[in-house]
Amino acid sequence: MSGISNNSMQFVLDNKITTVDFKNQNLKPTTTVLNYLRSLPDHKGVKEGCAEGDCGACTVVIAEPDENNDLKYKAVNSCLIFLPMIHGKQLITVENLATRNGYEVNLHPVQQALVEANGSQCGYCTPGIVMSLFALYKNYKNPSKDIIEDALAGNLCRCTGYQPILNAGLTLSSLGNDHFAKKKNETVELLKKIQHNNHSLAIETEKQKYFQPLSTEEVFELKNNYPEAVIINGSTDIALKQTKKFEFPENIIDLSRISELKTFRENNNEFIIGSGLSLEEIKSGLKKKLPAFDQMFNVFASKQIRNLATIGGNIGTASPISDTIPLLFAYKAKVKLLKSKSERELLIEDFITGYRQTQLLPDEIIHSVIIPKPEKDTIIKFYKVSKRKDLDISTLSGGFRLTLQNQFVKEILLAFGGMAEITKRATKTEKFLLNKSWSRENIKKAGEILKNEFKPISDARSGKKFRKIAAGNLLLKFYSKIKTE
Numbered sequence: 001m002s003g004i005s006n007n008s009m010q011f012v013l014d015n016k017i018t019t020v021d022f023k024n025q026n027l028k029p030t031t032t033v034l035n036y037l038r039s040l041p042d043h044k045g046v047k048e049g050c051a052e053g054d055c056g057a058c059t060v061v062i063a064e065p066d067e068n069n070d071l072k073y074k075a076v077n078s079c080l081i082f083l084p085m086i087h088g089k090q091l092i093t094v095e096n097l098a099t100r101n102g103y104e105v106n107l108h109p110v111q112q113a114l115v116e117a118n119g120s121q122c123g124y125c126t127p128g129i130v131m132s133l134f135a136l137y138k139n140y141k142n143p144s145k146d147i148i149e150d151a152l153a154g155n156l157c158r159c160t161g162y163q164p165i166l167n168a169g170l171t172l173s174s175l176g177n178d179h180f181a182k183k184k185n186e187t188v189e190l191l192k193k194i195q196h197n198n199h200s201l202a203i204e205t206e207k208q209k210y211f212q213p214l215s216t217e218e219v220f221e222l223k224n225n226y227p228e229a230v231i232i233n234g235s236t237d238i239a240l241k242q243t244k245k246f247e248f249p250e251n252i253i254d255l256s257r258i259s260e261l262k263t264f265r266e267n268n269n270e271f272i273i274g275s276g277l278s279l280e281e282i283k284s285g286l287k288k289k290l291p292a293f294d295q296m297f298n299v300f301a302s303k304q305i306r307n308l309a310t311i312g313g314n315i316g317t318a319s320p321i322s323d324t325i326p327l328l329f330a331y332k333a334k335v336k337l338l339k340s341k342s343e344r345e346l347l348i349e350d351f352i353t354g355y356r357q358t359q360l361l362p363d364e365i366i367h368s369v370i371i372p373k374p375e376k377d378t379i380i381k382f383y384k385v386s387k388r389k390d391l392d393i394s395t396l397s398g399g400f401r402l403t404l405q406n407q408f409v410k411e412i413l414l415a416f417g418g419m420a421e422i423t424k425r426a427t428k429t430e431k432f433l434l435n436k437s438w439s440r441e442n443i444k445k446a447g448e449i450l451k452n453e454f455k456p457i458s459d460a461r462s463g464k465k466f467r468k469i470a471a472g473n474l475l476l477k478f479y480s481k482i483k484t485e
């Protein structure tokens, strides 16, 4: 790779450029930001609650300049990010919020708001809650109750004190500027100094090699040399292998800095979404254009996870409970796969071949997802059944597509997640409904066919009987919703 940096990375912490030298500091490239911070004497406010993205106690904020040199702030779970993923960014922890004047400590406006609302509770969860509120304060002038709840959905508290925390969120719009706003230009300058030496990272320690290329050409060069390397993007799936299963990948290719994979384009017929775009970026881009995506993202993990997780990663897992997949079935989306000198496009239905298996070849990467624009009279919806609404993975899910002509079914596609080892269409049910009248009577009959079309498993999330009944109820819900719209 050209312009490689050997074994070191840089980011801004405590208003200074910090250099991590992996050779001399005895750190692994897959050391999480959480564990790195906890190893420092002055950054122990960040806590490990679950080490799997569920509790939010490890929330920190990452800032990066946009094209206008404004800093964009993102709350993320530090237990899920590997250290090199913050190269070239500002890392903000709870210790950075208050300012000191000798012995006098001035709380950050967000901390003060939390104190005044009686929202400061145990020392385990509060630092993470403060960081989520801080990101909210930096990103929204006047957040609605829904936006506040969404920003806090990734922070658990077991002492049942959510209301005062939400109340603190409601006061954020009245708070003035903070010291981060005053230091913005200084911070951007520091980040530019790091960017000035913008180069790919190559970190080699005794047991691991970690590459962070800047172009797809470099990726294929690396794949050639390390065919078994693990590809990561947001790492929200892969990081758990390390934090929960103690599996340490030997060679890693991190795609998170390849701008070619982070583009969003639209033409007359389709949306083309780069595999490296985060789900939160897609959520804001598609909100008005493809409302079913907004529906799905509203119940997808938490803001901290969506800020990291990518669409390439979600389909790359090929999990039967990946939430984007049934919806992409309903949109008849295609996946563009890229290799060194060629590319190919496959329907998402053909891309997934088995439980966590796809058609991706060892020398390919997922480049983008292509979503054809549906006809005006085509209705597409997404439904998810989970034990709780926020931050929970699907027990089952449905991505449905329907076109009616004079109340008769002209086209129907019913894709279910969580009902089989892969996302699967209910083809017998579809066949039954095609060309029939869109009536409650026919939906009830279709529900009976649907019950026998899948053989779901029983697991910790639910029994197979529940899954069969719930799938029928999703179809009924789809019918009722369309009838009343």
Ligand SMILES: Cc1cc2nc3c(=O)[nH]c(=O)nc-3n(C[C@H](O)[C@H](O)[C@H](O)COP(=O)(O)OP(=O)(O)OC[C@H]3O[C@@H](n4cnc5c(N)ncnc54)[C@H](O)[C@@H]3O)c2cc1C
Pocket (backbone or CB within 6 Å): 052, 053, 054, 230, 231, 232, 233, 234, 235, 236, 237, 238, 239, 240, 255, 275, 276, 299, 300, 301, 302, 305, 308, 309, 310, 311, 312, 313, 314, 315, 316, 317, 321, 322, 323, 324, 360, 364, 365, 366, 367, 391, 392, 393, 394
């Ligand atoms: C607490 C928590 C909650 C979650 N909630 C949900 C949820 O509600 N719904 C849901 O669907 N998922 C959920 N997930 C799972 C996960 O966040 C998603 O699957 C996410 O989209 C993965 O994206 P990533 O970029 O982080 O993937 P990564 O972890 O980086 O990669 C995942 C897989 O995709 C492959 N891959 C990634 N990018 C590419 C590429 N460009 N080319 C080839 N292969 C690639 C990787 O090799 C790997 O096998 C949750 C995870 C956690 C930890």
Ligand code: FES
Pocket (backbone or CB within 6 Å): 047, 048, 049, 050, 051, 052, 053, 054, 055, 056, 057, 058, 059, 077, 078, 079, 080
């Ligand atoms: S430690 Fe629980 S989300 Fe990171």
Ligand code: FES
Pocket (backbone or CB within 6 Å): 121, 122, 123, 124, 125, 126, 156, 157, 158, 159, 160, 161
């Ligand atoms: S703030 Fe920690 S349990 Fe409620």
